[in-house]
Amino acid sequence: MAFKAVGAGYADVAAHFRTLIRDGELAPGAALPSVQEIREQFNVSAKTVSRALSVLKSEGLAIGRGSLGTVVAEQSRVASSGSARLDRLARTGRIYSPGETSTDHEAMFRSCADLKVANALGVELYDEIPIRRRTFIQNGKPVVIGYSYFHPRALTAVPEIMRQGQLKPFWQTTYTERTGLIVSRSPEERGARLASQDELDVFGLDLPRSVAAAVLVLHTAHHDEDGPIEVWEDVYAPGLWQVSGSV
Template identity: 30%
Template sequence: MTVPKAEPESVDRRSLHERIAADLRDDIMSGQLAPGSSLPSTAQLKERFDASNATVQKALQLLKEESLVVGRAGAAVTVREHRQRTVRPAALMTPGRPGEPYRWLTEAARHGTRARSVLREVAEVRPPADVRSAFGLPADGTALLRSQILLIDDEPAELVDCYYPLSLSRGTALMERRRIKGGAPALLTELGHPPRRSVDRVSARIPTQEQYRALHLTSSTPVLRTLRVVHGDGNGPVEVTVMVKAGHLYELEYEFQVE
């Protein structure tokens, strides 16, 4: 019997310093290199990756620019504390109680960080194709956009574009250019459209130019893009949201219960 040949591995065409940074980034993200621990010495990294001193330093510079590590030339480079954040979408679905801030803000405070949001735009727009598809809109269909950027400890953390059906949002606070007390889930509940079910589609993508600038990214590491379709008690979605996070700073945690 003829044994089929294994498929040849594809060639990694990235520069060596990018490949070194990628491997070290994975060590940091997986916890192999814990917060506060020192990276291997330059001599050890040179031996591990068969690289020159200059190449290793370029790799470390990438990680410093991403704020994953701190250190200076000639001194130990250490993994920065509290960089990776775990996002638990289920914890954000329940609307806040009357008078409470948006759940995202209270969750951030619970983990010891300062969070705030900046409203970027409120307008009737033609949404992206996947948002139009979720709403069942035609190619020239429009929806209300509420766009904001979320900051943690004054660092850009996430771009959030929330879209709402015009039939639901007209004449409500959703149309106003101001933050909504308790967040949109609380307002939707007040309007008789409480969020009941959320469906997420998560993908990793290379950041667009706008995302790169807005999130203050320093390399082309992927971003995490979540398309969230929120359903109420009716047939169609009450909200469709596009969220974009820096991929090297976040992980998503989903919990499922088998019935």
């Protein structure tokens, strides 16, 4: 992928290679271009390149390999978010990163017991709403539990939301086709909380009941012109990162 930018900063350089890595254009073990090649590609200083590569290493995306320079790391501790999957789908036509898939797609009606989700969705706390859940698998291991919380009006236009199993095509595509309304998303909000026992079971973690495990949690709100329509919640296995919504 060619890229040339006058005055690009280290964050631009890091973002470029981060995207290539997460899209599978650069596979684990592949060498990144040399410092000189990156300098020429982006018209930046050696210091800027060094800082960009340090960012990728700190995120677990790349490692130094002596005479080989910087190579793509095995990414067992980094996982995509839902927003990243949509961005990847738009760029490449692929929703999953290399080595990733999903399973256990479930649909249910449940009480919305999370005040943050209720407020973002524009419903009352404990209202019954449609919810979908799935587990994302990376290199054979469960890494993220994804929840979709829907405003009830979404179900009116797309009753397939309550279908068990994976929805194809993406439900928002069907919603736009049927209503003419475009769905947009807000920036991800990051936080943390203690994992529930059910989530620990999904991640295959057998911890004593007296031991608490913290998990990274991302929330992404989706809207159309009539207001909130869906809220995503991505729950990461303990110890996992999510480095950017754009990867």
